[in-house]
Amino acid sequence: MNDAAVRLDYLAQTVRLLFPGPGGPRAYTLLPHAAVPRRLAPRRWWHVGSRMVVPVEGSVAAHLGEVFRRPVETVLHVRPALRANRKPVLEVRSDGRLLAFVKVGDTARARELVAAEAAALRRLAGLSLRTVTAPTVLHHGDWRGLSVLALSPLPVRRAGQVPRTLLLDAVAEIAATGGDRPAWHGDLAPWNICRSPDGRLLVWDWERYEVGVPYGFDAVHHFFQRALRRMAPPAAARACVAGAAGVLAPLGLPAATARRTAARYLVTLARRHAADGHAPLGPPESWLDPAVDHEEQRS
Secondary structure (H helix, E strand, O other), X not given: OOHHHHHHHHHHHHHHHHOOOOXXXXXXXXXXXXXXXXXXXXXXXXXXXXXXXXXXXXXXXXXXXXXXXXXXXXXXXXXXXXXXXXXXXXXEXXXXXXXXXXXXXXXXXXXXXXXXHHHHHHHHHOOOOOOEEOOOEEEEEEEOOEEEEEEOOOOOXXXXXXXXXXXXXXXXXXXXXXXXXXXXXXXOOHHHEEEOOOOXXXXXXXXXXXXXXXXXXHHHHHHHHXXXXXXXXXXXXXXXXXXHHHHXXXXXXXXXXXXXXXXXXXXXXXXXXXXXXXXXXXXXXXXXXXXXXXXXXXX
16 A cells, blocks of 8 residues: 555544544545645635544544633644554644644553653653743643643754754763653654754753653764665664764764664664564664674674
């Protein structure tokens, strides 16, 4: 199946789950169109995308109206289905204003991730962060056996690459949230961060936040995810270990420690993929083992 077909199939499953009906139908539009499905939004007169009718009464949209105590509209993101952490994500709007992003835990694994993100953000809310801005938990509850997490929207703007000094300051600040046990965001990839208008770093998707990991994991993860955009996983993994000294030197790590940190990060990532039952980089022996074995030979 091509990407559009996969997305449409997952969309059909998600609509049945979140808009179970019956009653109160409303027209929605698949945007920009069925060949490139990205959002399912309330239909407007100017929409040219494919028309769909879904029942709103008794739906997650009605539930969110009760949560926010006002009439709301929802925009459903049409997600790629072949992802370990896939879950329905909605925008909640009222009077044209974006109120929240909502994540729905529709599987056991997704519910774990939703709960983990809620706990992480509540922990961060009690800290005085100077560099990092994270969403606020507006609501965390259950609906029809599903976990529902509503988060405040961040003032995101796409303005190019984040300055390295800002990224490293954020890595250090996130690590410090664990006290004497460094913490990491867990997915500090380029698509989960953005420089804010006031110069801080906006950071979202905290579901992989974890305490008690080697200092510098977030910086290595960011480097590795960028490398994967330019090269195959085996080459990216080797580059991750080879370049670790330069990546982690500004954080005060010696070269040998940096290389070991990168190797441990790659092992941690492989274990995450195994726990998720997902292998986006291929089997570990194809990309992990060569990089880690080379580092062990140097030690």
